[in-house]
Amino acid sequence: MTEGNFVDYVKIHAESGNGGKGSAHLHREKYVAKGGPDGGDGGRGGHIIVRGNQNLWTLVGFKFKKHFKAGHGEHGGKQRSTGADGEDVYLEVPLGTVIKNTDTQETIFEITEHNQEKMLLEGGMGGRGNWHFKTSTNxxxxxxxxxxxxxxxxxxxxxxxxxDVGLVGFPNAGKSTLLSVITSAKPKIADYEFTTLKPNLGIVEYRDFRSFVMADIPGIIEGAAEGKGLGHYFLRHIERNATLLFLVPADSKDIVKEYKILLDELRRYNPELLDKERLIAVSKSDMLDEELISEIQDELNEGLDGVPYMFISSVAQKGITELKDRLWSMLNDEKVLKS
Known part of the structure; x- marks a missing residue:
């Protein structure tokens, strides 16, 4: 999927159908002088229904069509004939879609399961025909x-x-490179900041035909929680990840400080994000010799308050298998499997 096709924010207008009118028909038949009322009910208007579809990954289907109108109910007929209901309109959305009222910004509902259906707008009820109003005096x-x-x-x-796993890091930390190595995804990769402008998803194949999903979230900058840079545009994607993988490059001036800045941005955006399991991966570690690794380990042991970490290199394929083992164990609360 190209970046241009990844649409994660759209505004649409929806209208449910009008209910059909009830009929005021009076029965007419040869040799029946006073047949009485026999007007049927009107059909209900069509509903607007939102349905989850696990095969969709983006809202691109709403990029060019933004107005949706359900069918109107048909009017009632003679012989108590009820009008047909208006045609319902189904809005197919990917799992993880939040539907908000544009005017009030209140969340109406969320779609998180395949084939889950939620009523956005009910169609108008059809009117009752005149036979309902027949009385002894009328x-x-x-x-x-x-x-x-x-x-x-x-x-x-x-x-x-x-x-399952969200990649968190500053721009140009190597997140897209890691995703391209650990999954079959082909994200845009270049040696400048903000190469990734939209989240990329990849499926990590694990042992015994098992797998989990990893998301490369666009890079965080200081002040992202206040909307700087790409701000809230990408931070909301982290809310759905079960485990957060912090990626900090080995050539960073201060790995612990960089991690804590990232963590603080998440805390200011949504403190609940700090309840998720965390793992720190020191990327580009193929540039380090044993002595430098030992020095960095001492710094990490002292400054990370027990948060687990490991050294990896996407280019040199160093520590990638161990990383998958660790992530799988965190996601499934299992002991790490040995090769």
């Missing part, structure tokens, strides 16, 4: 109910990527 009512009008709303669809 044998031939010549009126019926009109249908109830449909509803309309402006909503915002926000996609929060559903992934």
């Amino acid at each position: 044998q031939t009512p010549r009126y019926a109910q009109p249908g109830i009008p449909g509803q309309e709303i402006d909503v915002t669809l926000e996609l929060k990527v559903l992934a």
